[in-house]
Amino acid sequence: MKKPFVTLEQVKEIVKTYPTPFHIYDEKGIRENARRLKQAFSWNKGFKEYFAVKATPNPFILKILKEEGCGADCSSLTELMMSDACGLSGEEIMFSSNVTPREDYALAAKLGATINLDDITHIDFLEEIAGIPETICCRYNPGGLFKIESQIMDTPGEAKYGFTREQLTEGFKILKAKGAKRFGLHAFLASNTVSNDYYPALARILFTTAVELKNETGADIKFINLSGGIGINYRPEGEENDIFKIADGVRKAFEEILVPAGMGDVAIYTELGRYMLAPYGHLVAKVLHQKHTHKDYIGLDACAANLMRPAMYGAYHHITVLGKENAPCDHKYDVTGGLCENNDKFAIDRMLPEIKTGDYVVIHDTGAHGFAMGYNYNGKLRSAELLLKEDGSVQLIRRAETPADYFATFDFCDILGKYGEKGKILV
Ligand SMILES: *Cc1c(COP(=O)(O)O)cnc(C)c1O
Numbered sequence: 267m268k269k270p271f272v273t274l275e276q277v278k279e280i281v282k283t284y285p286t287p288f289h290i291y292d293e294k295g296i297r298e299n300a301r302r303l304k305q306a307f308s309w310n311k312g313f314k315e316y317f318a319v320k321a322t323p324n325p326f327i328l329k330i331l332k333e334e335g336c337g338a339d340c341s342s343l344t345e346l347m348m349s350d351a352c353g354l355s356g357e358e359i360m361f362s363s364n365v366t367p368r369e370d371y372a373l374a375a376k377l378g379a380t381i382n383l384d385d386i387t388h389i390d391f392l393e394e395i396a397g398i399p400e401t402i403c404c405r406y407n408p409g410g411l412f413k414i415e416s417q418i419m420d421t422p423g424e425a426k427y428g429f430t431r432e433q434l435t436e437g438f439k440i441l442k443a444k445g446a447k448r449f450g451l452h453a454f455l456a457s458n459t460v461s462n463d464y465y466p467a468l469a470r471i472l473f474t475t476a477v478e479l480k481n482e483t484g485a486d487i488k489f490i491n492l493s494g495g496i497g498i499n500y501r502p503e504g505e506e507n508d509i510f511k512i513a514d515g516v517r518k519a520f521e522e523i524l525v526p527a528g529m530g531d532v533a534i535y536t537e538l539g540r541y542m543l544a545p546y547g548h549l550v551a552k553v554l555h556q557k558h559t560h561k562d563y564i565g566l567d568a569c570a571a572n573l574m575r576p577a578m579y580g581a582y583h584h585i586t587v588l589g590k591e592n593a594p595c596d597h598k599y600d601v602t603g604g605l606c607e608n609n610d611k612f613a614i615d616r617m618l619p620e621i622k623t624g625d626y627v628v629i630h631d632t633g634a635h636g637f638a639m640g641y642n643y644n645g646k647l648r649s650a651e652l653l654l655k656e657d658g659s660v661q662l663i664r665r666a667e668t669p670a671d672y673f674a675t676f677d678f679c680d681i682l683g684k685y686g687e688k689g690k691i692l693v
Pocket residue numbers: 318320321339341362454457458493494495496537538539540541634
């Protein structure tokens with residue numbers, strides 16, 4: 267069972283100030299989960315979570331996570347700027363980018379972020395822009411298939427990221443010669459894993475590789491970054507990940523591989539996005555229309571521009587009709603948005619309670635890669651983001667876009683007349 271963290275009564279109150287659609291986040295859930303993660307990895311002295319900013323790029327969320335001891339994992343110029351603005355600095359920022367523009371490396375270096383190089387050619391590229399910092403990390407891609415007990419988890423051989431194994435040895439040697447003193451190793455081999463075995467399996471690969479690299483190059487390896495990839499179960503049935511079992515599996519690998527190699531002081535870092543935020547966000551929408559033709563359609567005031575995952579990946583997101591939590595799910599609907607794209611469906615052939623126009627629905631697990639992947643297709647505007655605070659009050663943490671925002675990039679001219687920046691009359 268997935269239970270919304272807001273009730274119909276709360277939503278009726280909220281919409282008096284902030285109309286639907288909106289994304290809302292649960293501060294209590296976010297904080298408790300961050301504390302669980304920290305506790306699960308407390309066996310490792312240097313443990314730190316660097317929240318993957320791209321999952322939920324909102325400064326209010328970053329500040330909450332900072333208060334819980336998290337840093338930020340950035341991959342672009344604006345993510346670096348946002349992290350800097352939130353008071354994160356130096357070693358609180360990891361910069362894990364790829365196809366990196368010059369100005370991004372320049373800002374990362376200026377902020378003192380820990381740079382995670384995606385490719386061996388980036389050594390010279392970074393050196394030319396900002397010099398080689400004393401602390402540096404390299405991203406590993408072992409290629410081939412990533413399997414756990416003969417089950418294929420993902421296909422690193424098809425992934426654009428990271429150094430090959432040979433390039434790691436060569437890269438570490440070059441970096442050392444250029445003055446790097448403290449090294450990190452990173453890999454991201456599978457996304458949205460619902461398995462307690464992913465991190466431990468990844469850790470074994472990275473720990474073994476770290477011992478080899480130390481022996482081959484003499485590099486002083488200070489941290490190993492297990493990156494993102496711990497998933498959540500988007501479906502109401504089935505297993506959830508158990509972060510304590512995951513952390514314990516990593517600890518076993520640590521004690522078997524790193525401790526005997528004299529590397530028992532290596533810090534474990536994570537760069538989780540989905541695991542940190544996805545369950546603690548809802549997209550709340552209102553039923554605008556229903557339509558009964560070849561199928562029964564429920565049309566919402568939210569669309570794929572507010573949540574792209576179903577349209578992009580066919581992803582399942584659970585839906586609750588507020589106020590009908592206990593009603594029988596005896597009606598089959600397609601739940602859609604209003605884009606002129608037939609993949610704009612939040613659910614297809616979903617069994618739900620009978621829905622009336624004006625009902626409010628919660629689309630679950632939208633806290634990560636939800637708002638963040640939004641777009642403006644069909645001239646749809648991005649929604650507000652709200653925070654349900656621990657005291658039960660609701661705070662606006664990003665206002666909804668207005669037509670003026672949509673038209674803002676024509677502000678260099680007056681082609682839009684009364685709708686444009688120069689006209690200022692926006693209806
Ligand atoms: C996207 C990303 C993450 C976060 O991934 P999740 O699946 O949200 O945990 C972490 N690190 C890097 C480099 C990423 O690109």
